[in-house]
Amino acid sequence: MEMVRLDPPAELTMSIGEVMFSQRATRRLDSDRSVTDAQLQIILDAASKAPHGGDSLSARYLVIRDRGAIDAFGKLYFEAWWAKRRDAYGWTSKADIPEGSHYRLAALLADEMVNAPVVILVYSKPSRVAASSAFPGIQNLLLAARALGLGSVLTTLHPDVMERVDAMFGVPEGMEFHCCIPIGYPRGKFGPTSRLPTSATTSWDRWGQPPPWK
Numbered sequence: 001m002e003m004v005r006l007d008p009p010a011e012l013t014m015s016i017g018e019v020m021f022s023q024r025a026t027r028r029l030d031s032d033r034s035v036t037d038a039q040l041q042i043i044l045d046a047a048s049k050a051p052h053g054g055d056s057l058s059a060r061y062l063v064i065r066d067r068g069a070i071d072a073f074g075k076l077y078f079e080a081w082w083a084k085r086r087d088a089y090g091w092t093s094k095a096d097i098p099e100g101s102h103y104r105l106a107a108l109l110a111d112e113m114v115n116a117p118v119v120i121l122v123y124s125k126p127s128r129v130a131a132s133s134a135f136p137g138i139q140n141l142l143l144a145a146r147a148l149g150l151g152s153v154l155t156t157l158h159p160d161v162m163e164r165v166d167a168m169f170g171v172p173e174g175m176e177f178h179c180c181i182p183i184g185y186p187r188g189k190f191g192p193t194s195r196l197p198t199s200a201t202t203s204w205d206r207w208g209q210p211p212p213w214k
């Protein structure tokens with residue numbers, strides 16, 4: 001297959017610092033505001049520029065735009081979300097999720113997936129480095145979406161629904177599924193993220209030795 005070189009798109013003007021430090025999981029998406037094909041091309045071009053193992057170039061992206069298809073996929077996502085919580089914790093409804101658990105937010109996505117203007121499913125062709133080569137591209141995709149003012153969230157599925165998802169979109173046998181990413185303009189406001197301090201997650205020269213900052 002012929003390779004292409006791409007110039008940086010003029011639309012990506014947000015600074016890399018602002019993009020990285022303001023990117024966050026956005027679960028409430030505006031179903032009435034559409035995402036253009038040109039925006040999706042920028043997002044996918046950005047994904048294509050990411051590092052990948054060896055010469056694998058194995059990541060493949062399935063963009064779902066059709067409203068009916070997103071409705072049908074959203075129902076499967078809802079089933080998958082609850083199947084994962086049932087397997088992990090025995091939860092079957094929101095009432096089972098403990099107060100203060102981050103799963104209260106994540107459960108919102110099970111309801112919200114049907115509202116996404118676009119959903120991207122990320123797969124790989126069979127490869128030794130399928131997942132590790134797909135995720136740098138996935139991160140580029142999330143960052144490019146943010147730089148265009150779009151919200152997104154990375155999420156996974158459950159084996160219970162995988163066959164039906166693949167059949168729904170004609171995914172060939174042998175493709176490895178990684179994640180699905182709904183994309184759209186955020187509905188409502190979203191604040192900054194908080195994370196562990198890097199002084200607590202980083203060792204310096206020897207495991208357990210702190211870095212030179214607090």
Ligand SMILES: Cc1cc2nc3c(=O)[nH]c(=O)nc-3n(C[C@H](O)[C@H](O)[C@H](O)COP(=O)(O)O)c2cc1C
Nearest residue numbers: 023024025027105106107109153154155156193194
């Ligand atoms: C591997 C992976 C799986 C995830 N699965 C879900 C999910 O099932 N549902 C969901 O709402 N968010 C999911 N997320 C998003 C995370 O909850 C989110 O990135 C994390 O809480 C940080 O959110 P923040 O950037 O808004 O602080 C997933 C993220 C990753 C990297």
